[in-house]
Every structure is written in structure tokens, then in C-alpha cells.
Amino acid sequence: MNDSPNAGQAGRWGLCASCAHARVIASDRGAVFVQCALAKEDPRYPKYPVVPVRACEGYRQT
Ligand code: SF4
Incomplete structure (x- = not known):
């Protein structure tokens, strides 16, 4: 999990932070x-x- 590019977001995003299906979107306001x-x-x-997502059947670790 710590190898995920989004590992720093694990507290906020839960499973999504280390999921291969997650796409990070940045708004105009940052x-x-x-x-x-x-x-x-x-x-x-x-x-x-x-978020945070704590359980997800679609989760696939990056
Ligand atoms: S499959 Fe589940 S864990 Fe993965 S990005 Fe979608 S909602 Fe998050």
C-alpha cells in the first residue's frame, strides 16, 4: 500500500488511495x-x- 502514488491520501480516501481504479482529479480551485x-x-x-472508503468489492491494489 505504501508504494501507491496516493499513499499520502490513505487517511482521507481509505481504500481509494491505493486502488488501481482511482483517478485523482484536481479542481480549478486546487x-x-x-x-x-x-x-x-x-x-x-x-x-x-x-471517502474514506473502508470496504469495496472493486478494490484492486496498485
Ligand atoms: S473501486 Fe472502490 S476502492 Fe477502488 S477507486 Fe473505486 S470506490 Fe475506490
């Missing part, structure tokens, strides 16, 4: 949030997960 790429192909997953 806010950084996570988008779930799995949402495109599977409606069970929200495009913008409510």
Missing part, C-alpha cells in the same frame, strides 16, 4: 479528489466515492 474509473463500466460504483 481541491483534490478521487474519481472511480470502475464507475464507467459498473453502475454499482459511484463516480465520486464518498
Whole structure:
């Protein structure tokens, strides 16, 4: 998990911080949030997960 490029966000994002499906989005105002790429192909997953995510069947470690 610590090898993940988003490992520093583990406290805020939970599993999404180390998930291969996570995409990091930065807003114009400098806010950084996570988008779930799995949402495109599977409606069970929200495009913008409510973080921190503590349990997720789609999780795939980076
Ligand atoms: S699959 Fe689950 S853990 Fe992975 S980015 Fe989407 S919501 Fe987060």
C-alpha cells in the first residue's frame, strides 16, 4: 500500500488511495479528489466515492 502514488491520501480516501481504479482529479480551485474509473463500466460504483472508503468489492491494489 505504501508504494501507491496516493499513499499520502490513505487517511482521507481509505481504500481509494491505493486502488488501481482511482483517478485523482484536481479542481480549478486546487481541491483534490478521487474519481472511480470502475464507475464507467459498473453502475454499482459511484463516480465520486464518498471517502474514506473502508470496504469495496472493486478494490484492486496498485
Ligand atoms: S473501486 Fe472502490 S476502492 Fe477502488 S477507486 Fe473505486 S470506490 Fe475506490
